[in-house]
Each structure stands twice: as C-alpha cells, then as structure tokens.
Amino acid sequence: MKQLKFTDFVFFLFFFTESLTLPTKPQDVDDSGITQKFIEENIEYITIIAFAQYVQEATFEDVEILVKDMVEYKDRCVANKTLPECFKLPNNALQEKIFAMEGLPQKHNLSHCCSKVDFERRSCFFFNKKADVAFLPPFPTLDPEEKCQAFKNSRKSFLNRYVYEVARRNPFVFAPTLLSVAARFEEVAGACCEEQHKATCFQTRAAPVIQYLKAFSSYQKNVCGAYLKFGTKVLNFINIAVLSQKFPKIEFKELTSLIEDVSSKYDGCCEGDVVQCVRDTSKVMNHICSKQGSISSKIQECCEKKIPERGECIINSNKDDRPEDLREAKFTDSETLCQERDTDPDNFFAEFTYEYSRNHPDLSTPELLRIAHVYKDVLSNCCNTQNPPGCYRRAKDKFNETTEKSHKIVQRECEHFQLWGKDGVKYYYLIRLTKTAPQLSTEELISLGEKMAMALATCCTLSEEFACVDNLVDLVLGELCGINENRTINPAVDHCCKTNFAFRRHCFEGLKADETYVPPTTTKDLFTFNADLCQAQNEELQRKKDRVLVDLARRRELAEEELRAWLAGLAERCCSAGEPALWGGSQNWQLKPDCLRNIKEKASKQWPAYKLPDCPVVNFVS
DSSP: OOOOOHHHHTTTGGGGOOOOOOOSSTTOGGGHHHHHHHHHHHHHHHHHHHHHHHOTTOOHHHHHHHHHHHHHHHHHHHHOTTSGGGGSOHHHHHHHHHHHSTTHHHHTTOGGGTTOOHHHHHHHHHHTOOSOOTTSOOOOOOOHHHHHHHHHHOHHHHHHHHHHHHHHHOTTSOHHHHHHHHHHHHHHHHHHTTSSSHHHHHHHHHHHHHHHHHHHHHHHHHHHHHHHHHOHHHHHHHHHHHHHHHOTTSOHHHHHHHHHHHHHTHHHHHHTOHHHHHHHHHHHHHHHHHTHHHHOSSOHHHHTSOHHHHHHHHHHSOOOOOOSOOOTTHHHHOTTHHHHHHHOHHHHHHHHHHHHHHHOTTSOHHHHHHHHHHHHHHHHHHTTSSOHHHHHTTHHHHHHHHHHHHHHHHHHHHHHHHHHHHHHHHHHHHHHHHHHOTTSOHHHHHHHHHHHHHHHHHHTTSTTHHHHHHHHHHHHHHHHHOSOTTOOOOHHHHHHHHHOSTTHHHHHHTOOOOTTOOOOOOOGGGGOOOTHHHHOOHHHHHHHHHHHHHHHHTTOOSOHHHHHHHHHTHHHHHEEEEEEOTTTSOEEEEEOTTTTHHHHHHHHHHOTTSOOOOOOOOEEEO
C-alpha cells in the first residue's frame, strides 16, 4: 500500500472517502441495482459501524443481533422491494431496529430518542455519541499468532470484530473512511500472517493505516465542528481555501459549483447517515474528474483509475501550477469595491478568498480564513469613510500584520520543539492545556498533548513549516473544542471555541490558567508512587508519567519549569536496582527514598495543612 504524503493530504483528505454511488432513496428505479449491490456487499459492515458509533457501550453480541436482523431485512427487500418496510431510508430502518432491541434503549439512555422523527431523531442519535472514549476498555490486543489464527479461522468474524472496536472508539469518523480502514487492515493481516516475523510485520505495515485513520478522524471532527457551530458559511470558506490552493487554475464560477457539491455532503456525513455520505462524496469525485480539464492538469491519470484508488491518487497529486492571471490586486485597487461588496457580499468575499488562497500556497487554511475576516473588517471601516479607496488600499498592511503574528506563534512553538525535543514539548503542552482546561479528563488532556507534540515533530523541520504547523495545531484545537455545539469546558475556553473560528488559535494563545477551577483535594495518594512505576516500560511508563504530570498541574501552584524538569527524569531518579531477590534470583527494584524530596518540599510549602510522609521504599520482583 502506498503511504500518503501526510502534510499534503491532511487538508484535502475528505475527498478520498469514496465508494459506491448511491441513490437518496432505495426505490429510485435507475439506481436500484447499485443500491442492492451496496446492501448485499456492505450491509454487515454498515450496520456494525452505525450501531457501534451510535451506541458505543453496546456489546459485540448486541451488534451481532442487529446485524442478523438487518441481513434478514435486506433479504426480504431483495426478494420483494414493494414491501412497505423497503421504502424506508436505510438509516431510518437501522435506527428503528435499534429502538426495537429489547431493553437496549433503556440500558444505554436512548429511550428519549425513540419518539422523535426525522432531523430531531438524527440529532438525538448524534448527541448520544461521546468523543472521550476513556469509559471503554482498552483496545483488545492479541498475540500475533493468535491474531493470525483467528483471521484464518474466520476472516469475516475477525474483521467484523475489528470494525466494531475501531468504530466505537471513533464515533465521528465517516463510515466510508472506516470501510477503507477495514480493507487496509485486511490487506495487512493477509500479508503479515504469511510472514515469519509476524509482530514486526504488523507493527510496520499497520502504522500507515493508523496514521490514515487518525488524520481523517481529526479533520472530519474539525470540519464538522466548524459546520455545526458556525454554519454553512464558515464551511464554505474552509472549502474555498482548500480547493483554491489545490486547484489554482480553476475558474471561480466552476469553483462555486464544486463548492455546492462539497458542502452539501456534510449534512449526512456529520450526522452519520452512511448512505447519504457515500453518495454525496462520490458525487464530488465524479464532478472533479468530469471537469478535470478546467480544474487541474495533474489528475488525468488519477481519474482513469478505479473508484477506490482515484481519490487517494488525487490526494497525492501535486498542486497545480499557479496561473499568471491572478487578480488579487483588484480587491485593494478598484475604485468601486464598496459597491461590489454591497451587491452580493457572500459572493464578493468568497471570490476574494479564492483569489488570495490560490495566490498564497504557503499559507495555512486557518490563516487564509483570518485574512478573509480582516478584509471584511477593513471594508466595513473604509466604506464608511470619506475616501474609501485611499483607506482600503492599505489593506495589505493589515494582512501582513495578521500573518506576521501567526508566524511568530509558529516560530515560538518550533523553537520550543528544537529546545526541548518531542517529549519535552509534550510535557509543556500537557501542563499548559491542563491549567487552561483542567475540566477535561486526564485521558483527553494526554491525547491533546501528544497530538500537539506530534504536530511540531512532523512540521518543524519542513520548508512549509508555517502552513503545516498552523494546519495541524488547528486540528488539535478543533478536537479540544469538540464537534458538539453544546460542549462546555469553562468560560474562557468556550469563548475561544465559539466566538470566531478563524481566530481561535490566536485566542487560545492568550489564555491563562482557569482561575475559576477548584483543584481536587490534595491527598497522600498524589505523592505516593506504586512500585509499578519502576516496573513499567516504554509506553506504559510514559502514560503513568503523563498522568502524574496532569494530576500535579491541576494544582496550579507548581511552576511549569519545575514540573517539566522533575518529570523528565522521574524513572531514572526514582528507580534503582536493589539486591537480588531471595526467591528466584531476579532483580529487586525499588523507589529511592529521596526521589520526591524536591517536589515534596515544594508541596509542603504550598499545602502546609498536609504533612507529606517520607517517600517509602517499595520492593518487588521484576
């Protein structure tokens, strides 16, 4: 499998989730064959994905019951499509069967959705999804030999279980993406189970599949969050910026036509309506390839490929060369800008965004949205002066000021990365995020900190450093803000998330610790480290250290520098080898008595009412 170019596809990846072209209604005569083929070939996966995303707590046994019911429903409709039940939209039929499962709606808090219909029912299912999946058990892992035996015994059962586990942990990922992930994982399993060194093969070949899933998940949640919080207008501007940079030769009229197809798909995709999402996504790909002569000169070979491959090919294709007829200057030099704006404001600012985006391939999508917002403000002020042209001709100065501020933020972030390294910068963001949004769960904070560190590690050595960092960090902030418009963290964070999509990065940059937060009571347990701290290795040890850091950062009084320096060498300072154990000759490991002395002295000053005990020596057999 060819690995995707990460920095190229992150902001164009949505257009790859392409599968079969489906009708809106299954009874449409012209497309009935395609629909039946889709149902017959994908009914089990589609049912598993939808159910696992809607009801994440449901067991695999629950899923198997619903799959069996949906397969029987499909068989009845294939045999006699005139049955009344066969005129239902697939998503409606699936939701009704979930309601009909005995005791399930009551058990998983879905009863209130049962009486709703249409949009209200879809919204009810949507709001039942939980982005923080810490309540789920760890992702099940099998020994490679066991995994391959299960795969060989029943490939279908193995992959169904895999899709279920992935879908319930990624409730906002679009179903076509999860179907692609399943297909890729099937390829990995099929290849690795024939290898002698199975574990190494799985580790190597699964990595790009995981990267693919994470990138799609992050982008889809971010764009759906923008759509649900800010509406179609912001969604359109995001798509204008992305497509204008990817296809700078496209004419504005053609772009507006493409934008209609692109933006219309988000209703179904963000809600989780599988059939509508796949249908609309395929419509976008067909549009691009049917107009490739006027859209891009780089995608001819891509459009000749089969449907599943052509989307990935388009993502990996190079950006088209910038045309010579760029018309950005007209938006600062024309004498009649105010009149043009007033004639059709939405179209006017859309065209400005189009021109500025294709003329500035070095800028990030969020930065292009900031420039568009600044331009609106400039015209709003200038068109009320006595000499509007003399005023708005200086708009470029405002643009440059905005971009310079954004560049300084990225430059400072990359300096931190160069100074502290990936682990050090992760600790920095763990502390900062915890103090800014202490209400988030520990697992959410750790995930956000890891993603911030990964963004800088990915981008800070690239020539396109600014756009890469700004794009990826904006995705992390999108995850923090959440896809649900009703998500509340604290007043300051909520303000940044909900006030202005383009400038939320600048807003977060100015946030301080949440002074309204009441830290949890400090107890002896906070400074008591179990022996497994020394026993844990690699990822497990790192996760324990991250949790310790979040717990300490929530107390707020401890300085960031102290926390970072102390934690960086926690295991090295606190764990030492003791005498050989008397029972078995293996090595005893123990926590050093003085390993927490500095942090304890600091803590004793901050919390004098709590007397910290001496750090105990804890022995165990490794």
